[in-house]
Amino acid sequence: MQRRVIIYRDLLLPYSETFIPAQVESLTAYTGLYVGTSRTANATSLIPADRSLTLSDFVQSAGVWKMAFKLGGVVHPQWLQSLQALSPNLIHAHFGLDGIWGMRLARRLQLPLVVTFRGNDITGMDLKPGQRAPSVLDFWHRRGQFFRDYYVQRRPELFQTARYCIGVSDFIRHKVVEKGCPPEKAVVIYNGVNLDKFSFDPTLTREPVVLFVGRLVEKKGCEYLIRAMAAVQAARPDVELVLIGDGPQRAELESLARSVLKQYRFLGPQPHPTVKEWMNRANVLCAPSITAATGDSEGLPNVVTEALAMQLPVIGSIHAGIPEAVVHGETGFLTAERDWEAIAEHLLVIFNNPEMRNQMAIAGRQRIEQQFDQKHSIAKLEALYSEILAEPSVVTKHPL
Structure with a gap:
C-alpha cells in the first residue's frame, strides 16, 4: 500500500490554488489526503x-472548534479519530500560516511535518519594529491581522518543528533562511510544469496579443503593463492587451486602461482550458511583478513557467524567482520593477522581430524541459518524504 501524506490547507481549496492538487495528484509513490478546517463551495471540482x-x-x-484548534490546540475528537484512521505517514502544509495549524496536527498525530513557503507568507508578513505581540483584543477586532501576527510570532517555533521548509524558488529559500530557518532545513523544489498538458498547438496561429494572467493586486504590477501598452499601441495599434484574473485593483486598472489604451480586454477569472487557449493565441506573456508596499513578493509565478512551456516568450521583472525561469535575451526579457518604458521597448522588439520571437519560444520550452519538468520536481519531493520516513526517529514529542 502506498504511503499517505496529509496535505494541509486550512481552506480546501481556493480556485487560484490549483497548483496544489496539480502537484499532489502527480505523486507516484505517495497518496495525498487533503485536510483542513473547512472547504469552499467548489472544492469537489478541484480535489477528490x-x-x-x-x-x-x-x-x-x-467556528468554536476552529478557534479552539487554532488558539488552544484542541482537536475535535471525531476529526482526530478520523485522521488517525487514515494512517498517514507525514504532514505537508502549504503556506507558512497553514504550517502553524499543520504543526498542531503533527503533534497530536505524532507525525513529521514539511512546509512549503510560496511568497507573501515569508516576504510580506512581519511584525513591525516595536510592534507588540497579538492580544485577545486583536482577535476580536482585527481577526485577519491577528492570525497573520500570530503566525509571525510562532514562525521560529515552526522552523524548529518542521523537518524541512520548502521554497518554491531560490529566492524564497533565501528568504526562509533570512527569517530564521536553519539552512540545512531549507530546500528548493519548483512547482514544475506538466509538459504533456502545457504544450503549444502548432496548428494554431499566433495573434498580436500581449497576455497577462494573475490576480489584480499590487504586487502583480499591472499598472505598469497598462502604461507600457499605451506606448506600444502608439507605434503598433494592432496589438491588444488581454488580462485574465480578478482582484481588488480591477476597477482602478480598468479605469486606467479606458483612459490610455485602444485595444484591451479584462476577461476576469478563467478556467485552465481558457488560459491555455490564450497562451496558444498570444505572442508574448508579461509578468511585471513588483514588491508591494507591505513587502509582499512573488515566489515564482506558475504562469511564467507554464507560458514558457507553451512556447510563449515572457517579459518579466527582475523580481523574486522570475529570473530563475526567464533568461534575458534568450527566453524573453527582464526589466527593473516598475520600468514601464523598458517593458514597452521589449514588447516592440518582440512584435517587430518574429524570427527572434520564435527562437525565444523554442529556447523557453527547452529551459522548462531541462529545469522545470514536473516529473523531476515530484521525484525530488518524494525523495524528501522518503528520506524523512527512513530516519530512525522522525518525530520529536512536544507538549501541546
Missing part, C-alpha cells in the same frame, strides 16, 4: 471528495 477531510464535516457550526 473521497480523499478530503475537514473539521466542518463533523460539526454544524465549526
